[in-house]
């Protein structure tokens with residue numbers, strides 16, 4: 511349970527951090543909250559030659575609404591900052607619902623949303639939430655910044671598209687096109703566990719129609735799954751019980767669950783259907799409320 515030897519650097523500027531990644535050799539890792547990387551190192555699933563600790567970088571601990579209507583979450587914004595955020599409670603029902611369901615309080619005090627996206631665990635909660643919301647990641651490297659839609663960011667289990675010398679500096683949720691509704695439901699074997707199944711639903715309504723919909727699934731495939739067909743079945747029309755049933759069925763069809771110690775594939779697919787149906791049902795009854803629940 512001890513990591514192998516590594517060099518440790520804790521730069522005080524982003525340029526210095528990127529320089530260290532660029533010059534650092536074959537296997538250098540960014541350290542943010544350390545809540546996934548350190549356990550992986552202790553188990554020797556990861557043995558980087560150098561860690562670049564970004565915790566001393568100034569100005570990355572924010573989450574804020576920008577004048578353009580987007581929400582921006584810096585690379586050092588902790589899960590706990592989001593759990594207790596009044597801004598999220600007022601404007602982001604899907605994120606506000608998910609934040610208290612990520613891990614346990616100890617992990618939430620250190621772990622970061624951006625680190626969770628970078629870690630790309632198929633059971634990571636934030637990737638589903640950001641995917642449902644049409645979010646993106648801003649990466650910075652020696653050549654400048656680029657915007658990567660979340661749908662393109664994760665390439666497989668524990669894999670993302672960042673270059674070896676890029677740092678994810680923030681995540682962005684775009685401006686809503688209408689009134690936001692939705693939530694996140696997660697079944698876990700015990701409080702603080704990873705998801706047996708998690709489901710994120712984000713819809714925006716205007717003039718009686720759904721103008722934007724996103725549905726994404728946690729823990730039921732090799733990576734986070736965007737249920738695009740299910741979302742498309744809702745878009746451009748009023749939300750009705752029939753459409754909710756159709757979307758729930760399509761989302762269940764998009765899941766690729768495997769039978770394991772957490773449950774059978776059939777059970778997990780059933781949960782997706784139930785969760786999507788519940789979340790959309792909640793959105794139908796209120797266009798502004800969030801549904802936050804640990805499913806028992």
Ligand SMILES: Cc1cc2nc3c(=O)[nH]c(=O)nc-3n(C[C@H](O)[C@H](O)[C@H](O)COP(=O)(O)OP(=O)(O)OC[C@H]3O[C@@H](n4cnc5c(N)ncnc54)[C@H](O)[C@@H]3O)c2cc1C
Nearest residue numbers: 540542543544545546547613621622625626628634635678
């Ligand atoms: C007991 C336990 C229970 C947990 N339960 C859950 C759960 O229920 N749901 C859930 O979603 N997660 C869970 N987690 C994981 C937790 O949410 C982590 O905090 C998160 O996955 C990673 O964030 P971090 O800041 O700790 O990243 P780190 O551990 O520091 O890094 C993770 C990976 O991302 C890379 N990385 C991090 N930040 C950046 C960046 N800015 N730019 C480029 N690369 C970066 C690192 O190099 C590393 O490869 C759990 C963890 C533990 C220990």
